[in-house]
Amino acid sequence: MKTVAAATIAAFAISTEAQFEPLHHLGGSSPWFEGPNVFGISPDAPEGCSVDQVAFASRHGSRYPDTGAYNGWVALSEKIHAQPFTTNASELAFLQTWKPVLTNPAAQIAQISLGGYKELYDMGVDYRWKYPSLYSENEPFVMWANKYQEFGPRVVDSGRLFARGYLGPNATSVGQVYVVNQTDPRSIANSLAPSDLCANYADDPAGNTTTWASIYLPPIAARINSLLSGLNFTESDITSFPYLCGFETQITGSRSPWCSVWTESEIAQYEYAQDLRYYYGTGPGTSLESNLMLPFLTAILQRFADGPNATYASGGPDNNSSFTPNPLIATFANDGQISQLAAATGVFDGHPRLPITRVLANRTYRATNVNPMRGTISFERLTCTSSSPGAYSNSSADGEEQQQHVRVKFNDAVYPVAACQSGPGRSCPLAEYRALVDAKSAAFGDWQERCGNEESERVPVEEARTTFLWDLGLGWLRAVRP
Numbered sequence: 496m497k498t499v500a501a502a503t504i505a506a507f508a509i510s511t512e513a514q515f516e517p518l519h520h521l522g523g524s525s526p527w528f529e530g531p532n533v534f535g536i537s538p539d540a541p542e543g544c545s546v547d548q549v550a551f552a553s554r555h556g557s558r559y560p561d562t563g564a565y566n567g568w569v570a571l572s573e574k575i576h577a578q579p580f581t582t583n584a585s586e587l588a589f590l591q592t593w594k595p596v597l598t599n600p601a602a603q604i605a606q607i608s609l610g611g612y613k614e615l616y617d618m619g620v621d622y623r624w625k626y627p628s629l630y631s632e633n634e635p636f637v638m639w640a641n642k643y644q645e646f647g648p649r650v651v652d653s654g655r656l657f658a659r660g661y662l663g664p665n666a667t668s669v670g671q672v673y674v675v676n677q678t679d680p681r682s683i684a685n686s687l688a689p690s691d692l693c694a695n696y697a698d699d700p701a702g703n704t705t706t707w708a709s710i711y712l713p714p715i716a717a718r719i720n721s722l723l724s725g726l727n728f729t730e731s732d733i734t735s736f737p738y739l740c741g742f743e744t745q746i747t748g749s750r751s752p753w754c755s756v757w758t759e760s761e762i763a764q765y766e767y768a769q770d771l772r773y774y775y776g777t778g779p780g781t782s783l784e785s786n787l788m789l790p791f792l793t794a795i796l797q798r799f800a801d802g803p804n805a806t807y808a809s810g811g812p813d814n815n816s817s818f819t820p821n822p823l824i825a826t827f828a829n830d831g832q833i834s835q836l837a838a839a840t841g842v843f844d845g846h847p848r849l850p851i852t853r854v855l856a857n858r859t860y861r862a863t864n865v866n867p868m869r870g871t872i873s874f875e876r877l878t879c880t881s882s883s884p885g886a887y888s889n890s891s892a893d894g895e896e897q898q899q900h901v902r903v904k905f906n907d908a909v910y911p912v913a914a915c916q917s918g919p920g921r922s923c924p925l926a927e928y929r930a931l932v933d934a935k936s937a938a939f940g941d942w943q944e945r946c947g948n949e950e951s952e953r954v955p956v957e958e959a960r961t962t963f964l965w966d967l968g969l970g971w972l973r974a975v976r977p
């Protein structure tokens with residue numbers, strides 16, 4: 496029998512867009528959900544094609560707040576309870592007894608939450624179900640995670656929890672998560688967070704978000720304050736409500752009362768504020784940040800070109816041994832990197848720039864659908880058998896012509912590459928996708944020069960590229976067990 500909490504989680508996980516679900520419109524604060532099929536493309540392998548290799552980059556799972564956000568919740572609670580107040584609005588009645596939901600802040604702050612444990616374990620199982628041919632029981636499994644924080648290792652822990660779902664009871668003995676130290680000076684362009692060694696990197700969307708905030712927030716603050724007597728919220732207080740909606744729900748396993756405070760149209764405006772925040776912070780609206788994950792994408796496509804059975808001469812777990820990586824390339828990082836990678840894929844090339852004074856209603860760029868908690872960008876290598884002669888990359892023994900294609904998915908929904916979707920299921924031929932990404936890299940130019948790194952901090956130009964996906968001997972990798 497399901498517990499109440501499990502049933503509630505299932506209820507918020509499966510609710511559809513037919514009934515507005517605020518938890519699916521909170522940008523980076525949304526708990527994970529399967530992305531909407533915006534382009535109406537079947538996520539299954541197209542007819543005549545099979546998926547024989549997959550790579551994904553995932554944000555860590557749902558988590559507890561960081562210190563600053565938690566302190567904000569405590570201050571909000573103190574403000575609410577500083578004096579008596581009244582309200583006639585039933586959706587605000589909970590304020591009389593509200594307090595932050597953390598039960599053990601010292602151990603919880605910045606770590607993966609229970610909702611995150613569930614997302615990640617489920618994710619591991621889902622990937623086995625989706626791609627049953629990519630792994631069989633008790634094979635060694637190697638994956639990667641960005642080091643992120645030394646003392647709040649939510650990204651590494653996300654990798655470990657994914658591995659437990661993917662590998663099952665023997666995960667600890669058969670799995671290894673290679674932690675990539677993105678602050679080691681040798682790791683320029685060769686980590687899961689290369690922005691950390693890019694001097695010019697700045698996730699600074701403010702100039703493009705404050706205008707919208709000054710337009711959309713005052714009426715919401717006025718409406719909510721008009722429902723209260725003896726308590727008056729600032730705009731800054733008010734913007735924490737949708738954030739609390741997302742966080743409290745995944746921390747406790749039941750829907751947060753904050754989810755009912757903003758109306759549907761107000762949440763839609765918050766969602767747009769989150770889109771502006773990512774679009775102009777690390778996403779397609781930037782000219783530097785949107786290119787920083789190109790070395791990683793190039794390396795994935797190199798692995799796809801080498802194929803699912805490739806063996807690399809050295810760089811295995813013993814450094815000088817050969818390495819045959821798993822056909823599922825599993826990696827974990829943070830929202831900034833997922834946002835940067837989404838921009839690098841080419842999916843949003845040609846997308847209209849987001850206006851900063853009004854909502855662009857028909858946009859396909861939505862941060863919620865890219866980098867919610869556990870937000871995942873995956874790449875499928877499709878091997879398709881073609882009956883028509885023409886472009887093909889190889890012929891199998893019985894004379895059938897086979898061709899490789901790539902498909903990009905955001906949270907399991909297919910997003911075609913804007914300039915390359917001629918293949919089955921609007922996929923992009925692998926060779927064409929590699930050319931497209933190479934052209935982007937060439938247009939970006941020298942990575943370290945664009946980043947403005949000091950000469951003394953640079954690595955030789957030929958080393959500023961991603962190789963950790965086939966070389967485990969790099970000095971800034973270290974393996975941990977799931």
Ligand SMILES: *[C@@H]1O[C@H](CO)[C@@H](O)[C@H](O)[C@H]1NC(C)=O
Nearest residue numbers: 632633663664665666668669
């Ligand atoms: C786990 O590993 C042990 C030792 O190799 C093996 O005997 C056992 O069958 C494995 N368990 C599962 C569930 O695969």
Ligand SMILES: *[C@@H]1O[C@H](CO)[C@@H](O)[C@H](O)[C@H]1NC(C)=O
Nearest residue numbers: 642645676677678679680973
């Ligand atoms: C990562 O690299 C930095 C810079 O070299 C170093 O100070 C730090 O100790 C390394 N962290 C780990 C976990 O190896």
Ligand SMILES: *[C@@H]1O[C@H](CO)[C@@H](O)[C@H](O)[C@H]1NC(C)=O
Nearest residue numbers: 701702703775776780781782
């Ligand atoms: C808006 O974002 C773009 C791209 O990052 C940037 O060039 C521009 O300066 C920003 N506008 C303001 C007013 O900060």
Ligand SMILES: *[C@@H]1O[C@H](CO)[C@@H](O)[C@H](O)[C@H]1NC(C)=O
Nearest residue numbers: 581582583584721722723724
């Ligand atoms: C609540 O309703 C009562 C009675 O109608 C009214 O006097 C009071 O002003 C209302 N309070 C608020 C906060 O709206």
Ligand SMILES: *[C@@H]1O[C@H](CO)[C@@H](O)[C@H](O)[C@H]1NC(C)=O
Nearest residue numbers: 716717720727728729730731
């Ligand atoms: C309540 O807060 C709003 C800003 O959120 C402010 O404009 C207003 O003056 C405040 N009202 C009172 C009675 O303090």
Ligand SMILES: *[C@@H]1O[C@H](CO)[C@@H](O)[C@H](O)[C@H]1NC(C)=O
Nearest residue numbers: 547548801802803804805878
């Ligand atoms: C990889 O190896 C497996 C197992 O031998 C085989 O079934 C599959 O066809 C191979 N795939 C490619 C693309 O060579």
Ligand SMILES: *[C@@H]1O[C@H](CO)[C@@H](O)[C@H](O)[C@H]1NC(C)=O
Nearest residue numbers: 809811812813814815816817
């Ligand atoms: C290769 O690795 C093994 C095991 O780690 C080690 O014993 C051996 O000395 C290494 N050989 C070379 C040539 O580095």
Ligand SMILES: *[C@@H]1O[C@H](CO)[C@@H](O)[C@H](O)[C@H]1NC(C)=O
Nearest residue numbers: 846847855856857858859860
């Ligand atoms: C949205 O609609 C406008 C025309 O109203 C069009 O120019 C634009 O390309 C559309 N944007 C998207 C993302 O479909």
Ligand SMILES: *[C@@H]1O[C@H](CO)[C@@H](O)[C@H](O)[C@H]1NC(C)=O
Nearest residue numbers: 814815967968969970971972
């Ligand atoms: C692996 O071998 C290379 C070349 O000998 C060496 O530079 C590197 O430090 C080694 N890596 C590890 C993790 O031992």
